Amino acid sequence: MKRRSARAGSMGSRRPARRSRGAGPSVRGRDDRRVVLLVATRKGAFIYYGDSQRKSWRVDGPHFLGHIVNHLVLDPRDGRTLLAASRTGHLGPTIFRTVDMGRTWQEAAHPPAFPKAAEGERARAVDYTFWLSPAHPTEPNAWYAGTSPPALFRSEDGGMTWASVEGWNDHSMYLKWNPPQDGTPDGPILHSVLVDPRDPNHMYLRGNGGTFESPDKGRSWRPLNKGVEANFVPGPEPEYGQDTHCLWLHPLKPDRLYQQSHCGIYRLDRPGEQWERIGNNMPREIGDIGFPIVLHPRDPDTVWVFPMDGTSVWPRTSPQGRPAAYRSRDAGETWERQDRGFPRAQAWFTVKRQGFSADECDPVGLYLGTTSGELWMSANEGASWRQIAAHLPEIYAVVAAMSP
Amino acid sequence: MRVLIPSPLRSYTQGKSEVTGSGATLAAMLANLEAAFPGIRFRMIDEQDRIRRHIRIFVNREQVHDLSARLSGRDEVQIVCALTGG
Numbered sequence: 098m099k100r101r102s103a104r105a106g107s108m109g110s111r112r113p114a115r116r117s118r119g120a121g122p123s124v125r126g127r128d129d130r131r132v133v134l135l136v137a138t139r140k141g142a143f144i145y146y147g148d149s150q151r152k153s154w155r156v157d158g159p160h161f162l163g164h165i166v167n168h169l170v171l172d173p174r175d176g177r178t179l180l181a182a183s184r185t186g187h188l189g190p191t192i193f194r195t196v197d198m199g200r201t202w203q204e205a206a207h208p209p210a211f212p213k214a215a216e217g218e219r220a221r222a223v224d225y226t227f228w229l230s231p232a233h234p235t236e237p238n239a240w241y242a243g244t245s246p247p248a249l250f251r252s253e254d255g256g257m258t259w260a261s262v263e264g265w266n267d268h269s270m271y272l273k274w275n276p277p278q279d280g281t282p283d284g285p286i287l288h289s290v291l292v293d294p295r296d297p298n299h300m301y302l303r304g305n306g307g308t309f310e311s312p313d314k315g316r317s318w319r320p321l322n323k324g325v326e327a328n329f330v331p332g333p334e335p336e337y338g339q340d341t342h343c344l345w346l347h348p349l350k351p352d353r354l355y356q357q358s359h360c361g362i363y364r365l366d367r368p369g370e371q372w373e374r375i376g377n378n379m380p381r382e383i384g385d386i387g388f389p390i391v392l393h394p395r396d397p398d399t400v401w402v403f404p405m406d407g408t409s410v411w412p413r414t415s416p417q418g419r420p421a422a423y424r425s426r427d428a429g430e431t432w433e434r435q436d437r438g439f440p441r442a443q444a445w446f447t448v449k450r451q452g453f454s455a456d457e458c459d460p461v462g463l464y465l466g467t468t469s470g471e472l473w474m475s476a477n478e479g480a481s482w483r484q485i486a487a488h489l490p491e492i493y494a495v496v497a498a499m500s501p
Numbered sequence: 502m503r504v505l506i507p508s509p510l511r512s513y514t515q516g517k518s519e520v521t522g523s524g525a526t527l528a529a530m531l532a533n534l535e536a537a538f539p540g541i542r543f544r545m546i547d548e549q550d551r552i553r554r555h556i557r558i559f560v561n562r563e564q565v566h567d568l569s570a571r572l573s574g575r576d577e578v579q580i581v582c583a584l585t586g587g
Binding site for chain 1: 509510543
């Protein structure tokens with residue numbers, strides 16, 4: 098409906114973002130590809146272009162200065178459609194779209210919104226869009242969006258118009274699966290919308306009551322939380338009500354799921370139903386609480402977490418003020434600390450659930466953004482870290498994508 | 502009628518701080534505004550036709566809370582963005 102130009106951007110992109118991969122093998126890092134970091138913050142969006150060695154980074158931005166940008170995602174299927182989930186303190190939520198890496202932006206004609214409620218019905222309104230996921234590669238223009246309150250929306254036209262996915266949003270169990278009083282300080286959210294690369298109908302998501310699975314493209318859902326602790330509700334482990342902080346499936350082994358939960362780190366191998374708490378193998382003094390979890394693009398047994406202090410009043414900062422990633426290379430049996438390059442003391446990082454990601458290169462590059470506006474990377478799979486930007490606004494999301 | 506546009510919404514009005522509106526009710530005026538400046542309405546009014554939390558609408562300097570408010574051609578409608586904090 099409207100085309101408004103925004104800030105100048107630069108190069109386009111024709112390569113897939115790792116996070117949103119569909120079926121098919123990963124492409125190993127090649128000399129002609131560059132990593133692009135899509136950084137969403139509380140005060141705007143920034144795009145960082147790496148050189149061929151991932152040594153120097155050029156920033157393009159801010160885009161949408163002053164807007165609250167929750168997620169910035171590049172479509173791996175066409176390599177050029179980039180969506181931004183945005184609102185401002187005053188203005189309602191919307192989606193912006195660019196196909197030229199932010200040189201020009203177009204606003205969605207119909208952003209995610211609930212249908213108008215009939216008299217006497219619950220009148221729900223989308224507060225903000227938190228999450229964006231491209232759908233299956235066989236549905237090239239389809240996307241999913243997760244919002245607060247926790248609802249699922251689908252676009253069939255590359256993000257220009259969005260429709261409510263009634264199978265979730267109007268499910269008879271909706272209020273039990275999404276307890277309205279729970280959630281983040283910014284309200285309850287839906288995220289981690291994952292599509293099985295083998296089957297566009299098979300989906301997972303994180304609602305406000307844990308992990309859920311659909312066999313039929315979102316028409317029906319069931320909880321998938323067995324074995325996941327929920328120590329904030331009384332009684333035995335519930336069927337739903339857990340708090341999944343971050344959920345991924347491995348693109349090359351889609352029956353392998355990992356989650357960082359409010360109550361630990363878990364792995365599930367389907368068709369199994371019982372999550373295993375692999376975080377029990379973390380050092381006791383560090384614990385296994387955190388927000389994000391990152392998967393290696395080629396090795397389903399390798400996974401990274403970024404622990405935070407979940408004791409007493411839940412500071413949600415690096416334990417003991419000493420930031421570190423932890424890596425497992427055996428699907429969670431053992432973990433190793435990776436802190437070289439991070440400050441040794443008095444560094445109280447918080448990394449949110451969308452704030453840690455990996456590229457597709459070999460060796461894998463890791464990228465994380467803190468709520469204090471620092472961007473850190475490792476070009477050697479976590480062996481050492483260095484800061485590549487500071488003084489940004491509060492970072493909500495860092496997505497590593499690839500461009501030529 | 503005169504419609505005063507606050508700075509956060511001027512990206513929709515080509516930078517204009519004042520536009521001409523029409524309509525017998527606030528709802529009708531906003532529909533016409535949307536037709537002229539697509540996308541502007543949803544940033545102010547949610548999908549249940551409620552004025553968003555940090556938007557204030559004044560008609561002749563009196564705040565109105567409902568889209569059914571009556572308007573005439575001589576009215577001045579002022580849209581205000583009201584939010585404090587960091």
